Amino acid sequence: MKKTVPEIAGRKQLARVPDKDPPQKIAMVTAYDYPTALLADRAGMDVILVGDSLAMVVLGYESTVSVTMEEMLHHAKAVRRGTKDAVLVGDLPFGSYQEGPQQAVHNAVRFLKEAGMDAVKLEGGATHAETVRALVQNGIPVMGHIGLLPQLVSATGGFKVQGRDLKTAQRLIDDAKALEEAGCFSLVLEAIPDRLAGLITRSINIPTIGIGAGPECDGQVLVMHDLIGLFDRFTPRFVKKYADAATLIEGALGEYRHEVQAGEFPGAEHSFTIKDEVIEGLYGDK
Ligand code: KIV
Numbered sequence: 097m098k099k100t101v102p103e104i105a106g107r108k109q110l111a112r113v114p115d116k117d118p119p120q121k122i123a124m125v126t127a128y129d130y131p132t133a134l135l136a137d138r139a140g141m142d143v144i145l146v147g148d149s150l151a152m153v154v155l156g157y158e159s160t161v162s163v164t165m166e167e168m169l170h171h172a173k174a175v176r177r178g179t180k181d182a183v184l185v186g187d188l189p190f191g192s193y194q195e196g197p198q199q200a201v202h203n204a205v206r207f208l209k210e211a212g213m214d215a216v217k218l219e220g221g222a223t224h225a226e227t228v229r230a231l232v233q234n235g236i237p238v239m240g241h242i243g244l245l246p247q248l249v250s251a252t253g254g255f256k257v258q259g260r261d262l263k264t265a266q267r268l269i270d271d272a273k274a275l276e277e278a279g280c281f282s283l284v285l286e287a288i289p290d291r292l293a294g295l296i297t298r299s300i301n302i303p304t305i306g307i308g309a310g311p312e313c314d315g316q317v318l319v320m321h322d323l324i325g326l327f328d329r330f331t332p333r334f335v336k337k338y339a340d341a342a343t344l345i346e347g348a349l350g351e352y353r354h355e356v357q358a359g360e361f362p363g364a365e366h367s368f369t370i371k372d373e374v375i376e377g378l379y380g381d382k
Contacts, residue, residue: 099142099183101215101237105281107142108303109314122282122315124305125323128154128171132320133178143305144182145217145317146172148189148247152329153321160246165192165203172211185239186213190247193218197230204236217284219245221271225278232279240275242268243309244287255332257287257308265292269299276300284317285309287334308334 107119124143127133128150136144150171151163172186186207193200200218207213215237218224224240231238243258259265268288275283282303285293290310297304297312306313318335321327325340355361 098181101183101281104143104183105302107314108301110298110301121313122303122305124315124317126150126317126320127175127178128320130174130178133175136320137179137182141182142315143185143317144175144179145185146175146187146211146213147217147319148187149319149321150187151189153319153327159249161190161250163189165189165206168192169206169211172207172213176212183215184213185215185217186211188216188218193224193227197227200227201230201234201236204231204238205234208236215239215281217241219247221267222274225274228275228278228280238278238280239282239284239305240272240280241284241286242271242275242288243285246286255287257289259288259292265289268292269296272296272300272304276302282315285313287332308332 104122107122109118109121122142123140124145125136125141126145126147126149127136128146133144146168148160148163148168150168151157151160154171155163155167157163168186168189172184176184186204188200188203188207192203204216207216216231217239218227219241221240221242228238228240244255245252246255249255259268272283272285280302282305283296283300285296285304285306287308288296288306288310290312293304293306293309294312297314303314305315305317307317319327322331322335323338325337326342326345328342331337352361
């Protein structure tokens with residue numbers, strides 16, 4: 097059955113009715129095209145994020161900064177076609193919301209209208225609260241994202257764990273509260289120490305979804321190509337590799353190449369037959 101944004105918002109571990117089991121944690125993964133969306137949805141994922149990590153793991157850019165709104169929409173539409181049940185979140189790419197609420201609403205509407213996304217995600221803390229408010233007021237559900245912000249790596253100096261000192265840890269707590277207050281229905285915490293992520297999770301009433309933020313979050317997200325082992329340029333410490341798809345695919349391709357070059361493929365079982373009289377008729381014409 098199709099999952100909804102309010103259902104995801106309700107999966108807060110603290111929001112327990114005394115006699116009931118706590119809600120299941122939220123399982124989220126990225127997908128970028130029809131086959132990966134189909135597989136993620138079949139695996140029962142709660143949320144599929146068309147992440148701007150697309151830039152690096154699918155399009156081969158150096159960072160997420162380069163990916164455009166048009167590229168994101170192109171992939172989001174394919175993900176929509178492969179998804180039946182999961183909530184779909186379109187990641188607003190760098191440059192699609194930094195100019196302010198009007199630009200953000202314009203591009204977020206495109207995600208919902210043209211690509212059939214259920215919600216959008218944007219990176220940034222309290223400084224983006226006004227933009228989040230404008231999106232929510234226009235009927236666009238927003239997932240926040242604080243901690244390590246890949247779109248800002250050139251400004252912040254690389255992929256580093258965030259919030260390790262008192263000042264930056266306090267800022268992350270303030271950012272989380274500001275985004276909740278602005279109307280986010282959930283919040284991604286990226287590369288934050290586990291106990292700080294736990295503290296943030298208990299400080300707000302919307303679910304937190306961690307990536308490199310320890311087990312105390314209300315859910316977890318990983319980049320699909322990291323977890324299936326299809327992206328090996330670098331693997332962050334927080335990634336668990338559940339499969340080695342690269343080795344599997346490379347092995348299959350190597351075997352195919354070998355069989356073609358050796359004349360072993362295709363065999364009779366992969367070929368189509370024709371009646372003898374037709375062939376004889378053709379030779380007879382010569
Ligand atoms: O783009 C992405 O894949 C993301 C996740 C890391 C949360 O933003």
